[in-house]
Amino acid sequence: MASAPENEKNASAPEKKTLTLKSMINNEEFVVDEHVALQSVTIKNMVDSDCAGDVIPVPTISGEILALVIEYCKNHANPSASEDDLKKADAGIVAKDIYTLIDLVLAANFLDIKGLLEVTSQKIADSIKDLPHQDVREIFGVENDYTPEEEAAVRAEHDWAFEGFP
Amino acid sequence: MKIWCCLCYGEEEDDKKGTMRGGNFQDESEAKVGDMENDEPERFLLGKSTGSPDESESQMVDANKDLGEREEVGGSNPLSRDFDQFASSSGQGLMEEEIFIPGEIVLVFYYCTLGVNADGEYLFRDWEFHFAAATSSSDTNGYNFHLTDHKTNKCCLNKEIFNLSSLPNAGADQKGLDSVGQRDGGGGCSVSEMQDSVVRMDLTDDLLHMVFSFLKPINLCQAAMVCKQWRAASAHEDFWRGLDFENRNISVQQLVLIFFPPILAHKLRSPSSSFPSTDSNHVFPQCIGVCLERIVV
Structure with missing residues (x-):
């Protein structure tokens, strides 16, 4: 033991x-x-x-x-x-x-x-x-619960943060 | 019918980037209504609410007079018209909650800058919001005029008008905004997660908050793409008190988006609600000066 x-x-x-x-x-x-x-x-x-x-x-x-x-x-x-x-x-x-x-x-x-x-x-x-969010989802076992439209909206909301980001 | 609410904020001259001092809404709105009824161009005087005597006051007044004149010259300016309608139809500044319909809100955002001082610090003088609930799309379109920036030697008075229904999260995605507003209600499943150690565990909201506290705003925005839980966690006000948009192409509209989800989540309850003067947690007063430094040239 x-x-x-x-x-x-x-x-x-x-x-x-x-x-x-x-x-x-x-x-x-x-x-x-x-x-x-x-x-x-x-x-x-x-x-x-x-x-x-x-x-x-x-x-x-x-x-x-x-x-x-x-x-x-x-x-x-x-x-x-x-x-x-x-x-x-x-x-x-x-x-x-x-x-x-x-x-x-x-x-x-x-x-x-x-x-x-x-x-x-x-x-x-x-x-x-610095990881793409797809990789982060995989690492944390998180499911993508956004619809494609929602995902696009979230990205558009912050698109200034995605310059040069995948 | 048009509904307006007016919120005025001032900043002490010796506290250029510090906490903003909210004007007394009640008094302010009454004063505004009074001005509106008299149809004085001075109704747009941004400097009135601050009461901080300083040398730039005169510049402010000059600038505002100029703006007022321009409004006057406009004549058919829908903004003036609606102010008048509001003043005559309601006679007071407090509106019923249900009148405010998300997706039919127009935000008129005035901001006044005084340029940069000798130390390179940004001088942000005043800003002011008006919310309008438009009853038809044609009326809404009427607001989409854009005053050219007014610049004197040191002062520049700007005006932006946003139809909030055109923002990605207004109206149609109200649920998402609600979830952001209720972000603190999540979590609470740590025990069950802890007990299931074989499966790769989600981080609880508390842990996400801890991890996110080490991220910069730009990384938070990227993290928001992962899933709804992460988005809600990344929107926590703790992370958005001081912002740095240096070398970023950010529009005033996106800036407003960053600040306004909490407002929209409350569905603009009423003009007399706590936003933002008595809501010390609200992000806007803390960082607007910093943000505008980056985007107002």
Whole structure:
């Protein structure tokens, strides 16, 4: 059941209170210091209201994404980290493909981690802003619910924004 | 019957690009009606509502007198005629809500610019709207005259008339506008989306808002093409407070379109409704000066 990533923290900080986060997607478990996990407002609320057991199940977030979230939380829980370091670390975390970013932003939203939500949203915005809307629809799995007439009208409304745009 | 409403706005001279100060609509409309009844050319005095004493006031008045004279010379100018009709038939500035029919609205948009100051800042003096509900298409066509721009040394007074029914979203696409107006009512499905992790999830409205907050207006317009949810999210007023149309070919008409969906969504409830002087969220007062800087040459 327990997988590799849990060991390091258990060994290095046995005196600190730890929480185990478990992805319900692939049952991966992550043991993290409580103060790291508490950057998630969702988890903090669970702990504060005493409804968190030894293992906190995290629905809908895969182990891969949860690892990124925990990496972010660890970085930002480190009081000695400089702002520059954090920026670099954040950039590294969000240097992923758009699909990972969407999962990450949903995870950040679910766990209510404001900083991660912002950097991920920024990255997504940067990623989609130069894409044709057909590609954006595909990426986000959004259906085109405009009629051709409506689509033309929306485009005409803003045609100044489409100079040199497909 | 013609219905008019008048909204006047002024800007403090020392607050050139800042928040605009709305005139008191009630007083203003009464004053306007009074002017109309007297058939004074000064009814178009844009500067009256501001009451801000400054050196440009005299220029304003000069410019407006000129405009008034031109209106006078026009004689059969349908605008003057309708003002008179309105004044005599109603005797007051407040109209019933149902009289305003989307698609039969004419917007008369006056704007006055004072040029650019030494710091390169744009001096925007005043603007004024009139909404007209035309009862027949021939009357509407009557409004489609265009006064040539009036320019003095530093002041230029312009007038644009828009038949809102000809704008892409007026009338026929009223539903779409309504959905924009009600954009905050959407979403609320985050839980179900969260629980279905296999399927690629839509972003909820909150998340879209977060992502869009990092986009520039031009990207927002492009994002609006994706689907209706995205269009509604991209139209959120938070994103449209300050606009930069530099190096873009944008017409005054498109500019009005950007600002007016919220108005049309409310179906121009009544001339006494809150647009826009008491509606602090409305985009127009915040950025009109910036926009006009780009498009008024």
